[in-house]
Amino acid sequence: MDITKSSRHQKIIGNFGENLVCNWLSRSGFEVALVDHTGIDVIAYDPAANKRLGISVKSRTRSVGKEDASVNVLRKDDREQLKRACQSFGCEPWIAVYVETSSCADLYLTSLENYDQKYRGKADAATDRWGMKKKHTNRYDDDPNVKHIRIEFRCTYWWEREIPGVAD
Numbered sequence: 001m002d003i004t005k006s007s008r009h010q011k012i013i014g015n016f017g018e019n020l021v022c023n024w025l026s027r028s029g030f031e032v033a034l035v036d037h038t039g040i041d042v043i044a045y046d047p048a049a050n051k052r053l054g055i056s057v058k059s060r061t062r063s064v065g066k067e068d069a070s071v072n073v074l075r076k077d078d079r080e081q082l083k084r085a086c087q088s089f090g091c092e093p094w095i096a097v098y099v100e101t102s103s104c105a106d107l108y109l110t111s112l113e114n115y116d117q118k119y120r121g122k123a124d125a126a127t128d129r130w131g132m133k134k135k136h137t138n139r140y141d142d143d144p145n146v147k148h149i150r151i152e153f154r155c156t157y158w159w160e161r162e163i164p165g166v167a168d
Contacts (some may be wrong), residue, residue, distance in 0.1 A: 003063055003102050017059030017098030018042060020107055024149060039078070039085030042096070054091030055109070056082050058130070059098040067101045070129040070136075073115075079128070082112065097130045102153070108140055109147040118143065 018041045022032040030044040042055040086093040093112040140146040
């Protein structure tokens with residue numbers, strides 16, 4: 001099924017990605033809160049490790065043929081805002097990337113430190129990216145410091161729009 005986005009889809013997918021991060025952290029024993037603060041979207045506390053995470057979440061929907069397009073995760077000012085917010089709240093800076101396609105979705109979560117050490121491109125680049133090509137996703141899957149869940153979509157009797165001029 002192809003994806004036809006509504007006029008508010010970017011807001012909806014952003015909220016969904018943030019809530020999915022909260023759900024999976026909560027399922028893992030973290031205390032979590034969505035926050036409306038410059039630089040971070042989620043604060044998560046792990047009582048077992050006495051560790052607090054400040055998480056910036058980036059959520060994207062990819063159309064057919066664009067499934068492996070990278071995700072812009074941090075511009076220079078975003079990076080500084082994340083660090084400042086985490087310093088203010090006593091958190092470690094983390095990033096989460098949620099990417100959905102017509103058939104599945106992936107959620108990745110890692111510390112900014114791990115991202116910088118292993119996956120960041122040039123430090124002077126205007127925007128940091130999260131690669132989604134197979135070579136990138138294989139590296140994430142091999143890294144125990146990148147948390148990853150995959151959701152497979154199976155639609156039964158869902159809306160499918162007719163496309164004018166296209167025969168069944």
